[in-house]
Amino acid sequence: MYWTTKHVLVCNASHCTQKGANDVAMQLRREVLKRGLDDSIFVNTCGTIDLCDIGPNIVVYPDNVIYSGVTKNDVKALVDALVEDETLDRLKLDPQTPAEANRHAFYAEAVHPEPSRPAPEAVALAAKHGLDDAWLAEQQRRGFIARKPATDETPETISVTKKARARYGV
Numbered sequence: 001m002y003w004t005t006k007h008v009l010v011c012n013a014s015h016c017t018q019k020g021a022n023d024v025a026m027q028l029r030r031e032v033l034k035r036g037l038d039d040s041i042f043v044n045t046c047g048t049i050d051l052c053d054i055g056p057n058i059v060v061y062p063d064n065v066i067y068s069g070v071t072k073n074d075v076k077a078l079v080d081a082l083v084e085d086e087t088l089d090r091l092k093l094d095p096q097t098p099a100e101a102n103r104h105a106f107y108a109e110a111v112h113p114e115p116s117r118p119a120p121e122a123v124a125l126a127a128k129h130g131l132d133d134a135w136l137a138e139q140q141r142r143g144f145i146a147r148k149p150a151t152d153e154t155p156e157t158i159s160v161t162k163k164a165r166a167r168y169g170v
Helices: 014-018 021-034 072-083 098-110 119-128 133-141 162-168
Strands: 006-011 041-046 058-061 065-067 116-118 145-148 157-160
Touching (some): 006 021, 014 021, 041 072, 098 119, 098 162, 119 133, 119 157, 133 145
Antiparallel strands (some): 058 065
16 A cells, blocks of 8 residues: 555546547646656556546546546646645536536436436437437446336336436435
8 A cells, every 4th residue: 555645546448548648647747757746646557437428537646536538638637636635626526517417407307207218209309418429328337327128018217227327316
């Protein structure tokens, strides 16, 4: 265990990696080393934090901060914020940021009156909240929604899973 004041986790799950997460992690490690901060800031990669659609994502402990959409160009400012014990607000993800607010609004509406609905209705509801088919596919892959294929008797349905209901408090 490394006893540092900050532990920075860079998501390197497949979708974040496709968006440049490994480059961000490498640049972040280099910047920390270049400044001689490796005794106080530990940079590591991690598996998914279930936000890859808005990644690359970084979690900072013990600050309990999530940064989303981080690029290599953000690294110097991010390290400055870590050193100054501040938050880089332009990258910070919290319940009020548009991406998270849209997710919450979608899930809150999607569970009423039932957490399952015909797929075209779920797709339309996602679009109403600014979320596209790729977002729905990512949510399915991450276990936040489940698709049940159509049968001769029933249409294809999309259901909000217990994981999503717990995460978003709906």
